[in-house]
Amino acid sequence: MAPHTALWLRCETKTFEKRAALTPTTAKKLLDAGFDITVEKDPQRIFDISEYEAVGCKIAEYNSWPSAPADTTIIGLKELPVTTDPLQHSHIQFAHCYKNQGGWREVLDRFGKGGGRLYDLEFLQDATGRRVAAFGFHAGFAGAAAGALALAAQKASPGAKLDKLDPYPNEDAMVQDVKAKLGGSGKGVKALVIGALGRCGRGAVDLFRKIGLAEDDILKWDLDETAKGGPFQEILDVDIFVNCIYLSSAIPPFVSPEQLERAGKDRRLSIVVDVSCDTTNPFNPIPIYSINTTFDDPTVAVTVPQGTTPLSVISIDHLPTLLPREASEQFSGDLLPTLLEYQHRETARTWTDAEKLFREKLAAAQAA
Numbered sequence: 032m033a034p035h036t037a038l039w040l041r042c043e044t045k046t047f048e049k050r051a052a053l054t055p056t057t058a059k060k061l062l063d064a065g066f067d068i069t070v071e072k073d074p075q076r077i078f079d080i081s082e083y084e085a086v087g088c089k090i091a092e093y094n095s096w097p098s099a100p101a102d103t104t105i106i107g108l109k110e111l112p113v114t115t116d117p118l119q120h121s122h123i124q125f126a127h128c129y130k131n132q133g134g135w136r137e138v139l140d141r142f143g144k145g146g147g148r149l150y151d152l153e154f155l156q157d158a159t160g161r162r163v164a165a166f167g168f169h170a171g172f173a174g175a176a177a178g179a180l181a182l183a184a185q186k187a188s189p190g191a192k193l194d195k196l197d198p199y200p201n202e203d204a205m206v207q208d209v210k211a212k213l214g215g216s217g218k219g220v221k222a223l224v225i226g227a228l229g230r231c232g233r234g235a236v237d238l239f240r241k242i243g244l245a246e247d248d249i250l251k252w253d254l255d256e257t258a259k260g261g262p263f264q265e266i267l268d269v270d271i272f273v274n275c276i277y278l279s280s281a282i283p284p285f286v287s288p289e290q291l292e293r294a295g296k297d298r299r300l301s302i303v304v305d306v307s308c309d310t311t312n313p314f315n316p317i318p319i320y321s322i323n324t325t326f327d328d329p330t331v332a333v334t335v336p337q338g339t340t341p342l343s344v345i346s347i348d349h350l351p352t353l354l355p356r357e358a359s360e361q362f363s364g365d366l367l368p369t370l371l372e373y374q375h376r377e378t379a380r381t382w383t384d385a386e387k388l389f390r391e392k393l394a395a396a397q398a399a
């Protein structure tokens with residue numbers, strides 16, 4: 032086996048982040064393949080440290096990765112806390128610094144100063160250019176659940192807001208809670224999912240099936256159905272509309288303020304879940320709201336004609352956090368084949384491409 036196959040799962044420091052890049056299941060598979068795995072204690076993580084210990088991982092103290100041996104690779108999900116400390120290790124994570132996001136240069140400078148490397152999870156791609164691992168499915172699943180909960184709240188008391196959302200211990204607990212709040216089942220609720228063939232869209236459809244919507248009441252649209260161009264009356268004729276498209280160019284709006292105004296009382300639509308969250312994109316196909324909502328305050332009210340059904344939008348941009356266990360298992364499982372190739376990272380295409388991209392971005396940061 033090639034050297035340098037020590038992985039260190041670090042803690043996550045972003046508030047509410049319970050997900051993990053390595054789960055006890057994937058850590059065990061890496062150990063079986065000869066990797067050396069260390070896991071930091073992390074009280075936020077949905078998986079207990081004993082679950083990692085039980086499969087044979089070494090355990091380290093909270094946030095102790097800066098003192099890990101220099102040839103250890105640090106793996107995590109979210110950004111590191113903002114500092115100017117040099118980074119000497121290789122890091123596998125989402126760093127959100129390749130698209131000139133706020134602070135991108137400072138993040139890359141830390142790698143430049145310390146001689147470390149960044150392998151950004153968002154840019155690990157297979158031979159066809161598709162991401163090897165993404166969190167979409169559970170974003171759609173949790174988004175659809177939040178939409179159904181908001182509908183239940185509205186039905187219980189017209190105009191009522193959905194209370195704070197908390198992560199669920201597992202998918203079944205989420206499904207049972209949503210069904211209970213809908214009075215035992217989602218039967219009778221109508222939903223339209225756009226982008227239904229994608230990762231998020233498939234998750235949204237799966238949730239609607241699991242809470243008991245009739246198959247005919249789950250409208251599944253993708254590119255073929257929207258080719259005629261919006262706005263679409265069909266959206267106003269369902270209870271919940273879930274947008275899951277990957278927006279890549281200007282398209283006519285799916286739903287518009289004028290359309291809502293014109294429809295007046297002739298509207299069934301109560302809840303919009305914008306999983307895609309292209310909120311500030313000039314081509315946002317749902318230009319009826321303008322802020323991202325949060326788990327603390329999940330809905331924003333849309334202005335509609337007086338005396339008509341209230342309409343709310345949910346636009347939370349980190350929905351998989353609501354299902355940290357399953358979302359982590361799915362993501363980490365999808366990442367596993369690529370992680371197994373990490374022991375040959377100097378020649379394995381996914382890793383060499385990721386390193387090339389890092390070198391380009393680092394050079395751009397140093398030149399800026």
Ligand SMILES: NC(=O)c1ccc[n+]([C@@H]2O[C@H](COP(=O)([O-])OP(=O)(O)OC[C@H]3O[C@@H](n4cnc5c(N)ncnc54)[C@H](O)[C@@H]3O)[C@@H](O)[C@H]2O)c1
Pocket residue numbers: 165166167170225226227228229230231232252253254255257275276277278279282305306307308347348349350351
């Ligand atoms: N809110 C969150 O927490 C969260 C989490 C993960 C992903 N996302 C976002 O969700 C979006 C979708 O991600 P994904 O991984 O499911 O992407 P994906 O590429 O797997 O699926 C997107 C789907 O949208 C379809 N589509 C694209 N344009 C369309 C159009 N004009 N009309 C109809 N269908 C169209 C595509 O054909 C595809 O089936 C992305 O913008 C992503 O950033 C949000």
